Amino acid sequence: MKHIALIGNPNTGKTSLFNCLTGMRQRVGNYPGVTVEKKLGTAYLADGPATMIDLPGAYSLSASSLDERVAVDVLSGHLPGIERPDIVVCVIDATNLKRNLFLAMQIAELGIPMVIALNLWDALEQRGLSIDIVELEKRLGVPIVATVGRKGIGISELRDAISKAATQERCLAPMTWPAEVNEAVNNIHCAADGHTAVPLTDMEVRRLLFDANSAVLDRVQSNHEKVRASISEGRENLRKLGLNPMAAEAVLCYKHLDKLLEGVIKQAGDAPNGPDGTESIDKLMLHRFAGLLIFAAMMYVVFQAVYSWAGPLMDLVDGLKGWVQGIVGGWLEPWPMMSSLMTDGIIEGVGAFAIFLPQILILFFFIALLEDTGYMARAAFLMDKLFGWCGLNGKSFVPMLSGYACAIPGILATRTIEDPKARMVTILVTPLMSCSARLPVYVLLIGAFVEPKYGPWAAGLALFVMHIVGLLVAVPAAYILTKFVIKTKPQPFLLEMPSYRLPRMQDVLFRMWMAGKEFVIRAGTIILAITVIVWALLYFPRPAGLEDEVTKEFYAEHIEPNPASASLLDDPDSELSVELSNTIDAAYINQSFMARIGKAIQPVFAPAGFDWKITVGVVASFPAREVIISTLGVIYSLGGDVDEESPDLMTTLSNATWKEGPRAGTPIFTLPVVFAIMVFFALCQQCGATLAVMAKEIGWKWVAGSFVFQTSIAWLGAVLVYQLGTAILS
Amino acid sequence: MRLDQIQIGRRCRVTAINFNHAICQRLANFGLLPGQEIEMAQVAPLGDPIAITFEGQKLSLRRREAALVEVEPVAV
Structure with missing residues (x-):
């Protein structure tokens, strides 16, 4: 099969053309050893199918960035496992012919047969210009096709030109050097x-x-x-020769191109010759006040979409999960362990990653819109000063903002950041943003301990403060990471601001679909595995006599003083039956491996005021922080289906007291303890799914570092809050 | 004069570029070479970065790097 490489400057509509040529038959992955996205597809040409590779957008082959280096390596056939392409299709922005041909001239040196796609032809016509394609073909010596990828114009001609190019072997004439x-x-x-x-x-x-x-x-x-x-x-x-070596190539090449392009670009008819409206739109979009207002409004919509609009869809996924669990649990009832493994392990695990899909899909819909319209570059322009000083990037804004809904789509969204160093820093600080899974913890604890005592105003303030804590740690962390930890050289900020364009809906939807698909394939299995492991730690061991023992105790406590109530146990829905089964569940979990781990490391959390039950809750929440609520429910014998607004759970927590030790009889959940727990949850890296996604983006070594850092800072924060709080209040 | 000192809406011509900095090679690849006429299009609301237009393209760069480009004003 023939190998075709698609290359071009960023913002030339290359992806649109790739989608047109390959349809939905695409495979996405990473190049070996680097975090540059590799996109392969199959294009059906007149003479059969061909493998097509979409190279990362590049302005030159200087290989100063990772993207460009990959492009050079693929084109020279130096990347193991990827054949040197037989044909290279160079996508060129027709409205910016000269600069785009600069890259083409560098590719010419490789001697690979070339086809040029003059894309965005409609934008050229809109400017009242035209390119003499026949003359340009003659001067460059390669086939040239005018295309409008967004509208699918010129695609069949491009396919024909690619098929013919294989036999004609026409290469772009390289320039003559002094x-x-x-x-x-x-x-x-x-x-x-x-x-x-x-x-x-x-x-x-x-x-x-x-x-x-x-x-x-x-x-x-x-x-x-x-x-x-x-x-x-x-x-x-x-x-x-009078040439600065660092500029020699550009000076010589642009001189060559000036001569080559003389008289090729023509006025076409009496269409308005001038700007395409981009300048006047930018006057508004980049305006000192209006521009910032529009930016804030747009980001508000994006955030609301990810935060609120995804809600009903997530409820749907959750409901569907519960429904399947109910059915499967019914089938497997005779085999309790199998039933528990299937429902609480496997189906729970599938649900655990499926629940993120609505947010990912919605965020990527907006990201594709922002990028394809050309606004993303403007957003980066507006925000650069605010973020640049601590090593982040104007483009870090969208990932960090979506981190407030969920870190996973946020981390995936960092792909829009070209500079690998700023991208790495953004990935590492995004999990510190207070995601929606932390909200239940805040709601439960503030609702139980702050609001009843200090009123709704204090509760609102506490909730706000909890959302800021992560950011307060993220900014200095980003600065330190940039200055002292990450050794990659930063890319200078040099950003093209493309003309505004209407996006092609198919491209937007396709990007959304690919983001979801890739997340399921790459992170889904890891999330599933983590869920099953946690299930096992909470389920085992199952000592044979435990249930009988607990039941006997229960009888001694509840039935013997009042023998008439025994008949209530025949009804599985009676309050007494539910209490019995909750007591049995609590007994199992209290001797599970997870609880043993929790009890063993409770001394570590003692300086933060945590008892062993809180510690078990914290430890069990490492794979997914939102399980703290149901874990606390089970530990306190209220059953696993309590939620953050459950009055029972709030009352139980308020009444919990130390059973032994110097503080025996005093409440466990004092205000300092409550805030210590919340600060711990705000800062800790308690999300297996985030770890899995991060690992796919930056490797397990960095993930381990990030995990250790966030856990230590969370512990430190919790201890600080508890100790200071206790000292002030006493 | 340096490129970062040009006011919004003014045009200027590049006279010299400090090629000892890596970013200038990238600028050169975009066609920003001595002799090129450019217009200062925008300054970000927070004062940095700036956006320039030339040859039908628009680029944004930080003031620190724009200071590496020597220019002379061009009468409109």
């Missing part, structure tokens, strides 16, 4: 000869000559000094 450049290339070749795994191509050697810190130098295994010397000598000769 003798000094060729001589320098020869000298570097000689110096590096025999010291690389694969001989360097002329193109790679030119990258060594022109780029300040070329990634190509990594290929030279030894003899570095001699290669460096030959590079310096070559650069010295360029200086003698």
Whole structure:
């Protein structure tokens, strides 16, 4: 099968064309060892199917960013497992011909047959311009097709051109370099000869000559000094020509392109020759006041959508899960362990990742809209100053904002950040944003301990403070990560602000679909596995005599003083029966492996004022923080189906007292303890699904670091709040 | 004059670029080379970054990096 690579500058509508050419037959993954997205698809051409690879958008092949380096490696056939493409389709923004051809000229050096797609042709016509395609084809020597990917125009012509290109083998004529450049290339070749795994191509050697810190130098295994010397000598000769080596390529190439493009761009008829409205829209969108207001309004809509609109869908997923659990639980009733494994382990685990889908889909719908219209670059422009100083990026805003609903879509949304360093920092701080799964903890504890005593005003303030705590830690953490921890070189902020465009709905929906699909495939299995492990820790061991023993105690306590009530136990829905089964559940969980772990590490949490029950709740919540409520329900013998507004649970917590030790008889849940718990939940990394998603984006090493950091800072925060609070209140 | 000192709506021509900084090579790849005429299009509400237009494209960069580009004003 033929291999076709699609390459082009960002914002050229390349993805739209890729979708048109490959339809829904796409596979997404990462390139080996790097977090650059790899997109493969199958294009059906006249002469059969062909593999098509969508390379990351690049402005040049200088390989200064990870994306560009991957593009260079794929095109040179240096990436293991990916064949060197037979044909390269270069997508060019017709309204920005010269700059886009700069990349094409660099690709020309590789000698791969090329087809040029002049995309966004409609935008060119709108500006009252036209390109003489026949003349341009003659001058460049490769087939050129005018396309409008957004509307599907020119796609069949592009398919034909690609099929023919394989046999015609027409390559873009590379530019002729001055003798000094060729001589320098020869000298570097000689110096590096025999010291690389694969001989360097002329193109790679030119990258060594022109780029300040070329990634190509990594290929030279030894003899570095001699290669460096030959590079310096070559650069010295360029200086003698009056060319700064760092600008030589651009100066020579743009001079070449100016001559090549002379008279190719023409006025077409009497259409308005001028701006496409982008400037006047920007006057409003980037306005000092109006621009910020519009930005805030848009972000409010996005946040509301993720936070509130997803709610009913999430309830639906939850309801569906409960329904399936009920049915399966009924079938498996004769086998309690199997029933529990299926309902509380496997179905619960599937539900645990399915519940995130509504938020992911909704967020990606808006992200695709923001990006495809061109607004995302404006958002980054508006926010850069606010975020830039601590190592984040203007584009960190959307991920961090969605982190307030759920960290998972937020982390996936960091893919819009090009700078790998800022992206890494954003991924690491997004889990500190107070997500909606923390809300039940706040609601329960504030509702039980703050509101009754201090009124709704204090309750509102407490809720607000809890939402700020994470941010207060995130900002200095981002600064420290940028300055001292992450060693990657930051990319300078240089952002193209593309013309505003109407997005193609299919592309928006397809992106949404792919985001959901990828999350299920990549993170779903890990989340499922974590849920099953936690189920096992809470379910086992099951000592044979425990149930009888608890029942006997229950009889001694409740039935013997009042023998008439025994008949109530025949009805499984009577209050007494429910109490008995809750007591049995509590007895099982109190001796489960999870409880043993909780009891064993309770001394660690003693400085924060936690008793063993809170500690078990905290430990059991590491895979998913929202389970704290139901865990507390089970531990306090109220059953697992209590929620954060359950009056029973609030009363039980208020009445809980220390049974032994120096504080025996005093309440466990004092105000400092309550806030210590909330601060712990605000800062701790208690979400297996987030860890799984982070691992897929940045690797387990960073995930481990992030986990340790957040757990320690959460512990520290809880201890600080408890100790200071107790000292002040006493 | 430096590019970061140009007022909104004014045009200027690049006279020299400090190519010792890596970002300038990227600027050059966009076609921002000595002799190029550019217009200062916008300044972000918080004063930084700035947006410039030239050759039908719009780029945004921070003031610190814009200061590496020497320009002369062009009469409209």
